[in-house]
Protein backbone atom coordinates (compact mmCIF):
# COMPACT_ATOMS: atom_id res chain seq x y z
CA UNK A 597 0.00 0.00 0.00
CA UNK A 598 2.85 2.39 0.84
CA UNK A 599 4.53 1.46 -2.38
CA UNK A 600 1.44 2.28 -4.37
CA UNK A 601 1.12 5.68 -2.70
CA UNK A 602 4.77 6.43 -3.33
CA UNK A 603 4.45 5.53 -6.98
CA UNK A 604 1.38 7.69 -7.51
CA UNK A 605 3.13 10.68 -5.91
CA UNK A 606 6.15 10.12 -8.09
CA UNK A 607 3.99 9.80 -11.18
CA UNK A 608 2.05 12.98 -10.56
CA UNK A 609 5.31 14.90 -10.07
CA UNK A 610 6.58 13.64 -13.38
CA UNK A 611 3.43 14.83 -15.09
CA UNK A 612 3.74 18.30 -13.59
CA UNK A 613 7.36 18.59 -14.67
CA UNK A 614 6.46 17.58 -18.19
CA UNK A 615 3.88 20.30 -18.56
CA UNK A 616 6.29 22.95 -17.24
CA UNK A 617 9.27 22.12 -19.41
CA UNK A 618 8.92 23.00 -23.05
CA UNK A 619 11.10 23.41 -26.06
CA UNK A 620 10.85 25.01 -29.43
CA UNK A 621 11.64 22.97 -32.51
CA UNK A 622 12.35 24.74 -35.77
CA UNK A 623 12.35 22.83 -39.01
CA UNK A 624 13.45 24.14 -42.36
CA UNK A 625 11.09 22.63 -44.88
CA UNK A 626 11.57 22.18 -48.60
CA UNK A 627 8.54 22.05 -50.88
CA UNK A 628 6.19 24.66 -49.43
CA UNK A 629 4.84 26.79 -52.26
CA UNK A 630 1.47 28.21 -51.25
CA UNK A 631 -1.05 28.80 -48.48
CA UNK A 632 -2.41 25.26 -48.87
CA UNK A 633 0.99 23.82 -48.02
CA UNK A 634 1.09 25.97 -44.89
CA UNK A 635 -2.41 24.80 -44.02
CA UNK A 636 -1.70 21.12 -44.34
CA UNK A 637 1.49 21.38 -42.26
CA UNK A 638 -0.35 23.35 -39.59
CA UNK A 639 -3.11 20.74 -39.46
CA UNK A 640 -0.57 17.91 -39.29
CA UNK A 641 1.02 19.28 -36.13
CA UNK A 642 -2.10 20.68 -34.49
CA UNK A 643 -3.30 17.07 -34.22
CA UNK A 644 -0.37 16.10 -31.98
CA UNK A 645 -1.06 16.32 -28.25
CA UNK A 646 2.54 17.03 -27.27
CA UNK A 647 2.63 20.13 -29.45
CA UNK A 648 1.15 23.25 -27.93
CA UNK A 649 1.83 25.79 -30.65
CA UNK A 650 2.37 25.62 -34.40
CA UNK A 651 3.73 28.40 -36.57
CA UNK A 652 4.42 27.91 -40.26
CA UNK A 653 6.15 30.55 -42.35
CA UNK A 654 5.86 30.20 -46.09
CA UNK A 655 8.29 33.05 -46.65
CA UNK A 656 11.01 31.63 -44.41
CA UNK A 657 10.17 28.00 -45.26
CA UNK A 658 10.10 27.34 -41.57
CA UNK A 659 7.93 25.31 -39.24
CA UNK A 660 8.11 26.38 -35.62
CA UNK A 661 6.72 24.07 -32.96
CA UNK A 662 6.31 24.54 -29.27
CA UNK A 663 6.45 21.06 -27.81
CA UNK A 664 6.83 19.09 -24.60
CA UNK A 665 10.33 18.53 -23.28
CA UNK A 666 11.00 15.27 -25.11
CA UNK A 667 7.95 14.61 -27.27
CA UNK A 668 7.35 14.35 -30.11
CA UNK A 669 10.75 12.99 -31.09
CA UNK A 670 12.68 14.66 -33.91
CA UNK A 671 12.12 11.46 -35.84
CA UNK A 672 8.34 11.77 -35.43
CA UNK A 673 8.44 15.41 -36.54
CA UNK A 674 10.53 14.55 -39.61
CA UNK A 675 8.21 11.71 -40.56
CA UNK A 676 5.12 13.87 -40.13
CA UNK A 677 6.58 16.42 -42.55
CA UNK A 678 7.49 13.69 -45.03
CA UNK A 679 4.00 12.19 -44.75
CA UNK A 680 2.51 15.61 -45.48
CA UNK A 681 4.51 15.65 -48.71
CA UNK A 682 7.40 17.94 -47.78
CA UNK A 683 11.07 17.49 -47.04
CA UNK A 684 12.57 18.44 -43.68
CA UNK A 685 15.99 19.94 -44.31
CA UNK A 686 17.30 21.10 -40.97
CA UNK A 687 15.94 20.64 -37.46
CA UNK A 688 16.95 23.01 -34.69
CA UNK A 689 15.93 22.52 -31.07
CA UNK A 690 15.83 25.72 -29.05
CA UNK A 691 15.63 25.87 -25.26
CA UNK A 692 12.45 26.98 -23.52
CA UNK A 693 11.75 30.64 -24.33
CA UNK A 694 10.04 31.27 -21.03
CA UNK A 695 13.15 30.41 -19.08
CA UNK A 696 15.32 32.91 -20.90
CA UNK A 697 13.05 35.87 -20.23
Ligand SMILES: [Cu+2]
Pocket residue numbers: 628629630631632633634
Ligand atom coordinates in the same frame (compact mmCIF):
# COMPACT_ATOMS: atom_id res chain seq x y z
CU1 LIG B 1 0.88 24.55 -51.70
